[in-house]
Amino acid sequence: MSVPKGKLIIIGGAVDMNTNLGSQENIVKPDHLKFFEQGILKRIITESAKQAGSIVEVITTASQIPDLVGVEYIEAFNYLDVKHIGVLDIRKREDASNPEYLERIRKADVVMFSGGDQLRLSSIFGGxxxxxxxxxxxxxxxxxxxxxxxxAAAASTNMIYRGQSNKALIKGEVQITAGLGFIDSVIIDTHFVQRGRIGRLLYAVASNPGMLGIGLGEDAGLLITEGTTMEAIGSGLTILVNGRKMAETNIYDVEMGSPVSIKNMRVSVMSIFDKYDLLQNQLAIKKTVKVEDGVFITAPGS
Known part of the structure; x- marks a missing residue:
């Protein structure tokens, strides 16, 4: 398998209930509102070859409020001195064949998928x-x-698209389908710590122990380079669930609707600047991290 020359950045999202959306109190606001604090959105631009001169295309297909999401991302990137920002609100499969849209993604330096419903992404863009x-x-x-x-959830070859957190370890509750396929051998869940989704990831990995489970907290992200090296970015936590040394599970024996047992699943926690090697399955923890003016920095030589 070839080594990707591009970079993949997956982010756990954030919910802000202090909305400007009137009575629509339960709508998930655009995630950039928390990104400024520890620079996740800025990191996206920094990793681009043209940086602030980049052409950015925001894909709002997953969102139920695409107009608002698009405007918020334009404002967010403008704040970072990025001026060439477009929004692609692709609502159906035929829109994905629009020659104008195809030309725009050929010219873009950065493509950003917003939050919403990952099943919309896989069903509209797949194939x-x-x-x-x-x-x-x-x-x-x-x-x-x-x-x-x-x-982020749709970025991997396999993705979780439904499953209640409080019933996740009941056989059949967690549903998995094909994702967009930018990265293999992992399965990703988001809003992970805040919504108590550990059961969903345990179930997903128990059903296929060859996959590494990645649980992204809010304001937490991973920068993935060469398809194998993952660096934690943002202030939040990322939980890794590794099933390769799982001793036993009864997931294949119990009937649908029955609870599932798992023995010796390995769990790790990543915070900012930690790195994980997907080839070696090794976590390297950054030993020295400082905070200056509310921003995390690494100490020289650490």
């Missing part, structure tokens, strides 16, 4: 020329693909 262009550019160019919440 399209649009998705193939993104994959080809990611494999062969210095190209950044970023996704938050649903956009």
């Amino acid at each position: 399209t020329e649009f998705l193939q262009i993104l994959k080809t550019r990611y494999e062969n160019e210095n190209f950044v693909i970023a996704g938050t919440s649903a956009g």
Whole structure:
């Protein structure tokens, strides 16, 4: 398998209930509102070859409030002195074949998938020329693909698309389908710590121990380079669930609707600047981290 030349950034998302949306109190606001604090959104631009001169395309397909999401991301990137920002609100599969949209993603330096419903992403983009262009550019160019919440969950070859947290370890509750396929051998869940989704990831990994489970907290992200090296970014926590040394599970024996047992699942926690090698399955913890003016920095030589 070839080593991707592009960079993949997956982010756990954030919910802000102090909305400006009137009575729509339960709507998830655009995730950039928390990104400024520890610089996740800025890191996306820093990792782009053209940095502030980048052409950014925001894909709001997963969102139920695409107009608002698009405006908020334009304002967020403008705040970072990025001026070339477009919004692609692709609502159906035929839109993904629009020649104008295909040309825009061919010219973009950064593509950002917003939050919402990951099943919309897989069902609208799966098997399209649009998705193939993104994959080809990611494999062969210095190209950044970023996704938050649903956009992160859909980034892997396999994705979780439903499952109640409090019933996750009941056989059949967690549903998995094909994702967008930017990265193999992992499965990603988001809003992980805040919504208590450990059961969903344990179930997913128990059903396929060859996958590494990645649970992204809010304001937590991973920068993935060369398809194998993951660096934790943002102020939040990322939980890793590794089933390769799992001793036993009864997931294949019990009937649908029955509780599942798992023995010796390995769990690790990543915080900012920690790195994980997907080839070696090794976590390297950053030993020295300082905070200056509310921003995390690494100490020289640490």
